Amino acid sequence: xQTELQRLKAKRKAVDRHITIAQLPEEKRFSRLSTQTKHxxxxxxxxxxxxxxxMAHVVREQMTREGDARNLLRAIFNAEADLLxxxxxxxxxxxxxxxxxxxxxxxxxxxxxxxxxxETRFPGTNLRLVYNLVSSQNPRDQEx
Numbered sequence: 001x002q003t004e005l006q007r008l009k010a011k012r013k014a015v016d017r018h019i020t021i022a023q024l025p026e027e028k029r030f031s032r033l034s035t036q037t038k039h040x041x042x043x044x045x046x047x048x049x050x051x052x053x054x055m056a057h058v059v060r061e062q063m064t065r066e067g068d069a070r071n072l073l074r075a076i077f078n079a080e081a082d083l084l085x086x087x088x089x090x091x092x093x094x095x096x097x098x099x100x101x102x103x104x105x106x107x108x109x110x111x112x113x114x115x116x117x118x119e120t121r122f123p124g125t126n127l128r129l130v131y132n133l134v135s136s137q138n139p140r141d142q143e144x
Contacts, residue, residue: 058114062107072104076111082134085127092127095134109133 021029033041056069063069082095096112099105112131120129 055111058111059107062110072099072107075099075104076108087127090126090128091130092122092125093130093132095132097134105133 052070052073055073059069059072060066063072076096076099079099080097082093082097084093084095085091086093096108099108112133115129115131121127122129
């Protein structure tokens, strides 16, 4: 068993840890994005960054520590939400769930008001986006 173990260890040491792209089989090689595709992806990233920056400015209006705006936005983006389309009222309601703190919820509520004022339509539809908190429908003193 010891000789077999030594043989296998020697075989493993002989295997390269890193390989170049040229050493990969043709079907497994990475393909670069075309210049047009790269420009398109970069444009989408730039638009997303500008939208996040605009939301960070709105969020900073309510925050005592302005440096936490992007962290709060990251938490909002990762939070659960309910999507409720209503064809009759032509709305798509996005109900956001609670954040960890009351202060964060108040900041999110402020962001929802600002986003609702834009009366944005969901692309490809006639549905107006309406943002609110799930908690805003239940009073704090309500018994469960």
